[in-house]
Amino acid sequence: MWIKFALAVAIILFCTFxxxxxAGKARTKSNFYLQFSAFNERYLNEIExxxxxxxxxxxxxxxxGEFGGVVKRFSERKDVLPKENFLSExxxxxxxxxxxxxxxxxxxxxxxxFSIRTKQLAGKAETYRKEAKERGELYLKLGLLFGLAVxxxxx
Numbered sequence: 616m617w618i619k620f621a622l623a624v625a626i627i628l629f630c631t632f633x634x635x636x637x638a639g640k641a642r643t644k645s646n647f648y649l650q651f652s653a654f655n656e657r658y659l660n661e662i663e664x665x666x667x668x669x670x671x672x673x674x675x676x677x678x679x680g681e682f683g684g685v686v687k688r689f690s691e692r693k694d695v696l697p698k699e700n701f702l703s704e705x706x707x708x709x710x711x712x713x714x715x716x717x718x719x720x721x722x723x724x725x726x727x728x729f730s731i732r733t734k735q736l737a738g739k740a741e742t743y744r745k746e747a748k749e750r751g752e753l754y755l756k757l758g759l760l761f762g763l764a765v766x767x768x769x770x
Contacts, residue, residue, distance in 0.1 A: 619770055623766040623769075623770060626762050627762035627763060627766060630765065631755060634754040634755045634758020634761075635755060635758070637754040638755070640701050641743070641746055641750040642751065643680065643699060643701050644701045644702070644746075644747065645740070645743040645744045645746070646679075646681075646682070647681050647682045647701070648736065648744075649740045649744065650678050650683070651736055652737050652739075652740040654678065654682070655729060655732055655733055655736050656733065657676065658672065658717070658729060659726070659729045659730060659733060662725050666722075669717060669718035670690065673686060673689070673690045681697040681698070682697075684697060685697055685710070689714050695714045696710065713732060716729075
């Protein structure tokens with residue numbers, strides 16, 4: 616009896632964990648855009664007030680995850696695309712355009728460009744945050760239900 620119970624719990628936990636892993640792409644995209652939006656805000660403030668060199672600005676803050684890798688590769692003058700494939704082709708081209716504008720042009724054109732991008736990035740960050748939450752809950756529930764179904768069929 617205890618062996619069946621332990622096996623049932625293990626199956627349910629394993630399937631729920633698989634549901635958690637399935638929502639990983641949505642969480643990664645959400646974290647990416649949250650950090651991207653924060654980066655844009657900091658850079659806009661930097662342009663308006665401090666005006667430090669771009670290399671000094673990039674080394675001031677630490678970024679984690681995929682966005683941290685993008686910033687690191689940009690500071691090393693490499694390709695800025697993330698290693699994971701969670702962005703659409705349109706988002707990849709927007710990312711390339713964004714990083715091509717960093718440090719290029721006069722102050723007023725950069726202020727204008729990054730001010731426009733502030734609203735867009737904040738909107739995307741909020742949208743993907745909600746989507747990650749919804750998908751995370753959905754996949755966890757699906758994993759739990761699948762685990763229960765397997766337990767019912769086996770036991």
